[in-house]
Amino acid sequence: MDYVHLRRQAASLRKGLFDQGYLDEQFYQLEDLQDDASPNFVEEVVTLFFRDSARLMANIDQALDKCVKDFNKLDVYMQQLKGSCTSIGASRMKTDCSAFRECCRDENIEGCMRSFQKIKREHSVLRQKLESYFQLLRQAGPVECATRPNK
Amino acid sequence: MRVQEGINSMAGADQFPIGMRVLAVDDDPVCLKLLENLLLRCQYHVTTTNQAVEALKLLRENKDRFDLVISDVIMPDMDGFKLLELVGLEMDLPVIMLSGNGGTENVMKGITHGACDYLLKPVRLEELKNIWQHVVRRKFRHRERNTNLSTEDPEFDKLPNSNPSHAQGQHGQNSSSDNSGRYSKKRKDQNEPEEEDGEDNGYDNEEPDPSAQKKPRVVWSVELHRKFVAAVNQLGIDKAVPKRILELMNVEKLTRENVASHLQKYRLYLKRLSAVASQQASLAAAFGARDPSSYLRMGMFEGLQSYHPLASSSQIPSSLTSFQATGGPLLNRSNPATLGLPGLSPSLSNNSLSSNPLNELNKFQLVNLPGNSNHANLLHDQLPSELSFSNVTNNALLPQTSQDCMQPRQSAVAATSFHAKPITFENRCLTKAENQSLEIPSSSNDIFLGRDIKCQSSIFNEESKLLSFGGASQNNTKLQWRQDDLHESTLLLSSYLDSQLPNNSCNTMADPVTIAATGSGMVQGLNGGVFNQREGVATSGIIGSSISGLTAMTNHDSQLKQREEYNLGVQKVQGGYGSNGCSMDGLLNSVIKMERDDISYSDGDIGCDLYPLGACM
Numbered sequence: 001m002d003y004v005h006l007r008r009q010a011a012s013l014r015k016g017l018f019d020q021g022y023l024d025e026q027f028y029q030l031e032d033l034q035d036d037a038s039p040n041f042v043e044e045v046v047t048l049f050f051r052d053s054a055r056l057m058a059n060i061d062q063a064l065d066k067c068v069k070d071f072n073k074l075d076v077y078m079q080q081l082k083g084s085c086t087s088i089g090a091s092r093m094k095t096d097c098s099a100f101r102e103c104c105r106d107e108n109i110e111g112c113m114r115s116f117q118k119i120k121r122e123h124s125v126l127r128q129k130l131e132s133y134f135q136l137l138r139q140a141g142p143v144e145c146a147t148r149p150n151k
Numbered sequence: 152m153r154v155q156e157g158i159n160s161m162a163g164a165d166q167f168p169i170g171m172r173v174l175a176v177d178d179d180p181v182c183l184k185l186l187e188n189l190l191l192r193c194q195y196h197v198t199t200t201n202q203a204v205e206a207l208k209l210l211r212e213n214k215d216r217f218d219l220v221i222s223d224v225i226m227p228d229m230d231g232f233k234l235l236e237l238v239g240l241e242m243d244l245p246v247i248m249l250s251g252n253g254g255t256e257n258v259m260k261g262i263t264h265g266a267c268d269y270l271l272k273p274v275r276l277e278e279l280k281n282i283w284q285h286v287v288r289r290k291f292r293h294r295e296r297n298t299n300l301s302t303e304d305p306e307f308d309k310l311p312n313s314n315p316s317h318a319q320g321q322h323g324q325n326s327s328s329d330n331s332g333r334y335s336k337k338r339k340d341q342n343e344p345e346e347e348d349g350e351d352n353g354y355d356n357e358e359p360d361p362s363a364q365k366k367p368r369v370v371w372s373v374e375l376h377r378k379f380v381a382a383v384n385q386l387g388i389d390k391a392v393p394k395r396i397l398e399l400m401n402v403e404k405l406t407r408e409n410v411a412s413h414l415q416k417y418r419l420y421l422k423r424l425s426a427v428a429s430q431q432a433s434l435a436a437a438f439g440a441r442d443p444s445s446y447l448r449m450g451m452f453e454g455l456q457s458y459h460p461l462a463s464s465s466q467i468p469s470s471l472t473s474f475q476a477t478g479g480p481l482l483n484r485s486n487p488a489t490l491g492l493p494g495l496s497p498s499l500s501n502n503s504l505s506s507n508p509l510n511e512l513n514k515f516q517l518v519n520l521p522g523n524s525n526h527a528n529l530l531h532d533q534l535p536s537e538l539s540f541s542n543v544t545n546n547a548l549l550p551q552t553s554q555d556c557m558q559p560r561q562s563a564v565a566a567t568s569f570h571a572k573p574i575t576f577e578n579r580c581l582t583k584a585e586n587q588s589l590e591i592p593s594s595s596n597d598i599f600l601g602r603d604i605k606c607q608s609s610i611f612n613e614e615s616k617l618l619s620f621g622g623a624s625q626n627n628t629k630l631q632w633r634q635d636d637l638h639e640s641t642l643l644l645s646s647y648l649d650s651q652l653p654n655n656s657c658n659t660m661a662d663p664v665t666i667a668a669t670g671s672g673m674v675q676g677l678n679g680g681v682f683n684q685r686e687g688v689a690t691s692g693i694i695g696s697s698i699s700g701l702t703a704m705t706n707h708d709s710q711l712k713q714r715e716e717y718n719l720g721v722q723k724v725q726g727g728y729g730s731n732g733c734s735m736d737g738l739l740n741s742v743i744k745m746e747r748d749d750i751s752y753s754d755g756d757i758g759c760d761l762y763p764l765g766a767c768m
Contacts, residue, residue: 026273029185029189029273029275029276030185032276033185033188033189033192037191038188041188044184045181045184045185048180048181048184049181052179052180052181076225079225079251079252080178080179080225082251083179083181083182083225083251083272084179084181084182086251086272086273087179087181087182087185087272087273088181088185089273
C-alpha cells in the first residue's frame, strides 16, 4: 500500500477541515491527548461525539416536530449539543448551534427550524469527512499516528 | 479497590499533585471523556461518572476517596450547583465547576455556591494542570485553622490524603462550614467519622485520629471559658495558641489539646459572629444595591466594622476588640449581633436594635432568665451591653468556627436582620449554629437568640442564656425548661458547637428544643435552619435553655439539615419575623432570602479566603 500517499491524503483532508472551519484548535487538544496510552483517542472521542450528537439531534427533531414550541427545552438540548461540539472543536456546528439558540431566545420557530436543518447538514458533512479521515489514517498505518504531535 | 486507591493515593500524596484523586462529573459523554483524558494527562487519578447522583454516592461512600471534584453545571439529574453545595456541605471538598456558559452571572453563582473555581468549556490542559492548588489551599486553610490542634497529628501533613481524613474530621468541627458553608454538617461530620472523642472538653473531638487519646472530658464551665477568653484576648486572637493560652489560664489538668479544641470552636464562633455581622452589613448594603458578592466576602468584615459604633458596651473585653480588629470574630461588642445573636438585637428591643440591644438584652436576660440568674448575671457582668458577645469573644471559638463556616447564607442573614450589627457569624459559618443564627434574627428575635445562643452558648453558656431570650417573643415553652438547665445548656451549647451531639445534660434540655425545632420544621435551628418562630425556640426567657435547646436542635438539625432546609427555615423565619423592629431580623431575612435564592456557599473560610461563604466545596 502506498502509505505515504495515504498519509498525505489524510493530512490534506485534515488540513482542509481546519481551513474550511469545520474544526478549530480544540481538535488539536484532542490530538495532543492521543498517545501510547490511548492510541485511538481522537477517533474514540469523535465517534462518541457523533453518537451522542445524533441522539441529541433526534431529541431536538422530536421536540420541533411536536410543534409545542417549548423554547426552553430546545435551548437546553441545543446547549448540550453545543457543549459537545465545543469539546471536540466542531467549529461550524458550534456556530450553528449558537444561531439556533438565538432563534430560541427570539422565539422564532421558523428560524429554529431553518437553523436546525443547517446543523443537520453540517453534522452530516463533518461526520463524513472525519470518517474518511480516520479511515485513511487506519489504512496508512500506525506510522501516521507517530507523525502526529504527541505530548 | 479501596486498597488500590489507598495505595495510589499514598503514592500520590507524596508526589502531590501527581496522583491527586479527582472525581469528574458531566452528563455529556464527549466532554467527560475529554476531561478524563486531560486529567490523566495531568497525572491525576481520575474517576468519572455522568450522573450527579452517582457522584454523590461515590463521595458519600468514602469521604476520603477524593481530593477534588469537577462537575458540570448543567446536568439532567441534578443541578450542578446543588451538587456543589452538597459536596461542600457534606464532604468539604473543593469543587470546580465546568460550564459552556461563562456568563458573569453563572460564574458568580458558582462561586457563591462555593465553587473553588469555574472553568469554561472546552477545558484546557493548562487550566487543569493548576487545579491542584485548590486542594492545597483548602488544606492549608484548614491547617491554619487547626494549627494548634492537630499538629501532632501525623496525618495532618499529608497532602491531600491526610487532609480528608484529618481535616475533614476537623473541619467537621470547626469548619465544617468552612467551605461552602457547611452548616451544621460540620458537627455532624465530625461526629460521625470521629466520634471518639474522648478528648477534652466536652466538645467533640477534633481529631479522630490516634493522636487524640481518650481523656476525661473537660467541661468548659463558664468560669473556665472566661479564663480562656481572657487568655485569648490577652494574647490576641491571632496569636492565641493553645500552649500559651494554657499557660495563661493556668488551670490544672487542662491539656493543650483541650485548649486547642476549644480554641477551634471559639474561632469558629467568632467567625460566625463576624459573618453574621457582615452579612447584615452586606445585606444592608445590598439593599443599597451593593454587589451581592460583597456580602459574602466582605460582609463579615464590613459588618464588623460597622458594628464598631455599636460597641457601646465598653465592657467588651479586649478580646472582642481584638476580634474586631481581626475582622474575624466579629464580635462586635456593641453589636448584639456580633454576639452572634442576631436575634438578640431584634429581640431585645423589638424595635430598632440599634438603640441598645445589649442593654435590652441585658434586661432581657435578667428578666427572662429567672432561673439562670447566675448566668444572666454572668452575661450581664460580662457585657452589660453586649449580650453575650463579650462572652462570645471569650468564646472566640465559636466565631472562629463560624468563619470557617462562612456560609454565604449566614452573612446574608446577618445582613438582613441585623440592624447594623454585623452579625459576623452570620457570614461566618456559624458552624453549627451558623445557619441558624442567621435565621434566628429573621425569624424572630427569639430564634435568633436561640441561634446565637447556640453558637455562642456553646462558648458562653452564659451568653447563651441571654441569647436565647432574644427570641423572647416567640414561645418559650420549650425553653422554659431550659432555665434550669441553663448551666447544662451552656455546656451543651459549647459542646454543641463542637459536636453535634448535645451533651447528655443538654440532651435533656435539648430535647424540647430539638423537638421544637424539628417539630416546627425549623431548619436545623442552628444550622441553618431557622428557628421556627413558632417554635419559639429562642424564646427569650429561656435563653439559657434555648441555647441548649438550640444546641440540641442544632445538633439535631444540623445533622439533617441541608441547605435547603435552611432556606426553608429562613423563609419561615422571614415570614414570622416581621414584627420585630430589629433590623437584624430583617437583615437576616433578607439575607436568608438571598441565600435562598442563591445559595451561596462560600468557602467556609471567610477569614482566609475571599470565597464567599461556602465555597470551596
